[in-house]
């Protein structure tokens with residue numbers, strides 16, 4: 001009888017120029033962009049290691065929402081660039097991404113949220129986005145199932161989009177590998193060594209790799225990885241649940257997000273309604289289990305906004321981890337010490353959409369030694385100096 005034998009695993013190299021810890025969308029984007037942006041003829045050995053399989057982290061569990069509607073100029077500018085990169089991804093990486101530009105419709109009723117929505121929409125228009133502010137009846141024209149009574153104001157950017165997340169991981173992994181990167185799944189990092197204030201070596205349970213540059217893209221495990229190098233990150237993991245319904249006839253074009261409840265939902269190309277909701281009481285640990293409490297919260301928030309969905313059947317639910325920072329903004333860039341140790345973490349519910357542009361910025365910073373000045377506010381040192389940031393257009 002034939003027995004299945006897994007293929008022999010490729011040994012780890014003894015040395016590399018850059019080791020990326022985490023083969024989620026962020027780590028793979030950085031790896032790909034490093035190789036794409038290196039000088040012609042430059043030899044650059046990039047190794048990506050992951051403790052699990054590709055798409056096992058938040059990158060394989062998310063809703064695929066990609067938008068430029070934010071409340072700060074920095075996020076609007078970066079995400080506009082990321083949307084362009086997402087739109088071009090299929091052609092660049094020769095993989096279908098199910099990119100659908102149906103727009104994002106944000107709604108709000110609480111006065112403080114309405115004020116924030118209005119101020120953000122005005123800023124987005126000043127930044128050149130096509131965002132429109134809508135009253136309740138115009139919003140219900142766009143999505144007739146919405147109850148106008150529950151809407152004070154809405155903002156709509158037709159250029160926002162939804163994608164299927166997995167092809168982004170496969171696309172980046174394939175393209176990076178084609179350009180010379182090594183991607184090693186099931187390779188857990190257990191130590192990050194430095195000497196004389198400089199990063200020196202990454203130790204995994206399969207062997208160690210000497211490298212002068214290490215990127216921490218370990219998602220909700222980034223603080224644990226940072227600790228291995230003696231660096232403290234203030235991030236905490238937070239479970240975020242999501243579900244998919246039975247397939248329905250196509251009825252919904254934009255992704256709808258309710259700033260009052262943290263509800264969001266979109267319709268996939270297969271007809272399923274895919275959505276989630278904020279749960280401030282979800283555990284702050286690495287639990288990725290599913291709960292009945294989520295289903296109750298989700299259905300309550302969904303029926304408040306769309307009473308006609310009363311008979312909708314949920315077919316699947318799952319969960320992933322948000323990686324939260326105290327000011328709900330990311331931590332990106334090289335830490336002060338040890339040098340050569342770069343961070344890309346704290347992306348909460350929007351790291352998927354940010355990965356294309358952040359990968360580019362971080363790769364440039366690593367290759368040139370000059371950080372992108374736009375990302376200066378996202379440096380880890382802001383938590384010590386007290387220069388915390390604010391971003392209102394956050395859901396989930």
Ligand SMILES: Cc1cc2nc3c(=O)[nH]c(=O)nc-3n(C[C@H](O)[C@H](O)[C@H](O)COP(=O)(O)OP(=O)(O)OC[C@H]3O[C@@H](n4cnc5c(N)ncnc54)[C@H](O)[C@@H]3O)c2cc1C
Pocket residue numbers: 021022023024025026027049050051052053055056057058059060061062063064065066187188189190217218219220221222225240241242276319320321322344345347348349350351352353354
């Ligand atoms: C349910 C849900 C819905 C979401 N919806 C959206 C959305 O619509 N739009 C959006 O932009 N974002 C969304 N997000 C957020 C988004 O998924 C994340 O911000 C993004 O995927 C983070 O990518 P990452 O590569 O940093 O982390 P991850 O994808 O989590 O990857 C980190 C990797 O590091 C590996 N790792 C950890 N520790 C080690 C170690 N010691 N050694 C080796 N490897 C290690 C892990 O195995 C993992 O594969 C959602 C998240 C969830 C959970």
